[in-house]
Amino acid sequence: MEQPPEFVDSDHPSYVCRLRKEIYGLKKAPRAWYTKSKSYLLNLEFINSLADTSLFILRRGKTYVYLLVYVDDILVIGNDKSSICNILQLLADRFSVKDPEDLNYFLGIEAHRTDKGLHLSQRKYILDFLHRHNMLNAKPVATPMASSPKLTLQSGLALPDGKEYRQLVGSLQYLSFTRPDISFTVNRLSQFMHRPTQEHWQAAKRILGYLAGITTHGIFFSAKNDHTLQAFSDADWAGDTHDYISTNAYIVYMGTNLVSWTAKKQKSVARSSTEAEYRAVANTSAELCWISNLLTELGIPLRVVPLIYCDNVGATFLCANPIFHSRIKHIALDYHFVRGQIQQGLLRASHVHTKDQLADALTKLFPRTHFLHLRNKIGVLPAPPS
The missing domain is CATH 3.30.420.10 (Ribonuclease H-like superfamily/Ribonuclease H)
Structure with a gap:
């Protein structure tokens, strides 16, 4: 950071301003914001969850309001609309917040709600990094990883610079929040971060080809x-x-x-x-x-x-x-x-029985037909029609 020009003292050019509050972008800013928002929410009779410190719970009789904080993104849900509106108004009175809106997009995750339930996907996130890697028009493949040859640490020639490989696999790790069908492959590719090779890179790009064909798939939560x-x-x-x-x-x-x-x-x-x-x-x-x-x-x-x-x-x-x-x-x-x-x-x-073991989808590679069967069994599905 540099001293703003209009604040420079000509008599004392080495003087700097003293910060009385944290500036957005500093390493300590997220923690300072969390501490301030936490103290305010506790004053509103919220209880900080022991299982997840980002979660705050307000209970008044049979009325519940849940507030989830991730840095400066806030998600508020509950079983009483008036209570939610009241909490949103109290937050707006204390902090500078945007106008509240229905949940559609949160931390790169798209929420599509119907009468049947809630569908979570990362379609826009997928399209963004497909575009970044020039894979929007890639030929779709049926599985995220080939069953042979098996990848090892010594497979292929080492990449001269593994930065792009690590960035891609890191993006895929975040994508696995709504796509358990790629969890095994991402876990496997993550084991080669320190020494990625050409074969590892091709295997990572194969996942992009797999995703290009099913960008709208995600996790569905049934209302019943x-x-x-x-x-x-x-x-x-x-x-x-x-x-x-x-x-x-x-x-x-x-x-x-x-x-x-x-x-x-x-x-x-x-x-x-x-x-x-x-x-x-x-x-x-x-x-x-x-x-x-x-x-x-x-x-x-x-x-x-x-x-x-x-x-x-x-x-x-x-x-x-x-x-x-x-x-x-x-x-x-x-x-x-x-x-x-x-x-x-x-x-x-x-x-x-082994044939009914759904966790197999995350530990082993399977032929195409069995993989597609397991993918449907664990619930990786497209969004239902409105």
């Missing part, structure tokens, strides 16, 4: 839904031939709506498929605990204990009973908290 949590947990044991570390994944549904998913490599090598799957179940149960706590704060009680589906019999039994004790002594104690959750009646674990 029940409050039950169920998750599918899976692990690809020693799937990485470079370091033999497993990739675990989970998909969490609330009723029929997909609400959370991830695909991530584990921290260490698993000595058996049961160990790899058990670690995946532990990560899934941690996510279910967080979602349950969040729903409790939102005033949405769960009448049915959350359920985890796992396609490994040994891992399923291990969740409830300390079997094979001699084989699991080396597993860290933090993975065993899932057993405590089950014994306390806060969680259930059940076996599911």
Whole structure:
């Protein structure tokens, strides 16, 4: 920053202005804004969520107002329109805010509402980076990654400058918020950030070709839904031939709506498929605990204990009973908290057949027909007609 010319003191040219409040663009500005907005909202009797510090909840009898803050973007929803309008007016009286409008676009995510429910997509975001990489007229492909040859760290010649590759994969990571069908591929490509090659670059551009054909697809939340949590947990044991570390994944549904998913490599090598799957179940149960706590704060009680589906019999039994004790002594104690959750009646674990394991979509590559089947099963669909 430089001193504005009209404020320069000719007698003391080295003097500068003292900032009495944070200027937009400084590193400390977002935190200062959050602190100021938080204190004001707490004065309005909002409660700051423990599960998500960006969420504020106002409860008055049976009336709820939820306010989500992301830097200077604010989302306000609730079950009473007059209460929402009152909160918006109070915010406008205290801060300089734009005129409120219905939710259509938030943080790069487009919201399309119909009588049947809410559809979230990132169509404009996709079109923007397709244009940036000259892929708007790319020939569409049916899958985001080719089943062969398998990408490795040594595949192909190293790129002279990996900056563009890292930018593209970073953009795809944000896109996976509404596109779980590309989660596995993005996770795989993210493992080559430090040494991208020509083959990795071509694989990243293939995702653009895949997206070019289905830019309007996204996640649909049905207006008619029940409050039950169920998750599918899976692990690809020693799937990485470079370091033999497993990739675990989970998909969490609330009723029929997909609400959370991830695909991530584990921290260490698993000595058996049961160990790899058990670690995946532990990560899934941690996510279910967080979602349950969040729903409790939102005033949405769960009448049915959350359920985890796992396609490994040994891992399923291990969740409830300390079997094979001699084989699991080396597993860290933090993975065993899932057993405590089950014994306390806060969680259930059940076996599911491999062909019904939806989390497979995030851990493995499949032929075209099976991939399209899984994509539809997890709910990556175009927006319904108005």
